[in-house]
Amino acid sequence: MSMPLGVILAGGRATRMGGGDKGLRTLGEKRIIDHVIDRLRPQCAALAINANGDPARLAEFGLPVLPDSLPDHPGPLAGVLAGLNWAAARGATAIVTAAADTPFFPTNLVARLQQDAGPKGLCLAASHDEDGILRRHPTFGLWPVALRDDLRAALETGMRKIVLWTDQHDAGTALFASEAGDPFFNINTPEDIDTGLQLMGTR
Template sequence: MTVAGLILAGGRSSRMAGADKTLMPLAGKPLVRHVLERLAPQASPIAINTNAAAALFSGFGVAVIGDTIAGFQGPLAGVLAGLEWAPPGATHVFSVAADTPFFPLDLRQRLELGAKPGRITVAASGGRIHPTFALWPVGLRQELARFLESGDTRRVMTFIEQAGMDVVEFPTQRVGRTAVDPFFNINRREDLAAAEDMLGGAD
């Protein structure tokens, strides 16, 4: 399996009063930098998918790609952009969300162990599926494009269930002295403050 990495940063940050949450500081560096540092040992090359100005992300040393379909159609549009960007020879794109700074360092390895040919392998925790943390076969590119162009629901799980999925469960992990869901994500300033406290309490 040859895996390229994709950071999904195409959301509107609607609960952050218009600020791009992925660029907000956490423990002295942008949130997306934390995500990139966790992803880099697990996949190469890496791209950031964003609908903001590409120049805002140009300093991170990875490719910056926008959605290839119009209308802010959500994470699936970002996944499609990643599948279309994937370099020759890549068999899968490994997606992670840009607002989730504590995802497991062995995420790709464990997803790969649960992968079956032609199917999407998705992370879960506490019985909840996290569809933006997944291994996507590059061969699904045309099927996903047709799905998005059809006018049907843009809900991520609709496509994943239609295409076929396998789920890998992840346990709670520790960040500093705090037990936390590994897919804890930052939507509000209160979440950012909580993440800051967790990192501040690191041993």
């Protein structure tokens, strides 16, 4: 199966972190987004970053910076749409997304998403929380370019919740083990950086 394009979702406002780009905060010897790039790059044919504001602040990464194609920060689905538009222009058939604040996601993310995709090629990652409850991680998904017009129409009519749209299209679920901690632990607050450093010591 061919490698999809990868899109790092960094378009949020990071209000719980005090604003700015969460991905540019330091975690160990690298920034959070460096960890994300290092994990996603080997799994994808090419990478881009979905981010709003001045793209010059991300120029050092040498990756295309894709702003939301819809105004007023409508959420991660707008970043997915921006990625699908970029992929369509390159003649690609699918993208995989990863959040810029989640540095420990699985190194076999893409392979598992492709393996467990639903009939339309959609798939979301999932893991079990501390109580054994299944949690989907909708910013980690496989998204076919063929659905971009449908996604654009849904966003224009007010759709914001990812799983509502993916459920309409019979998305598959790729379940990842969480025995060593949630592989989709994300950094939302300054305190989460301390937790992330602890997790780095156990992985």
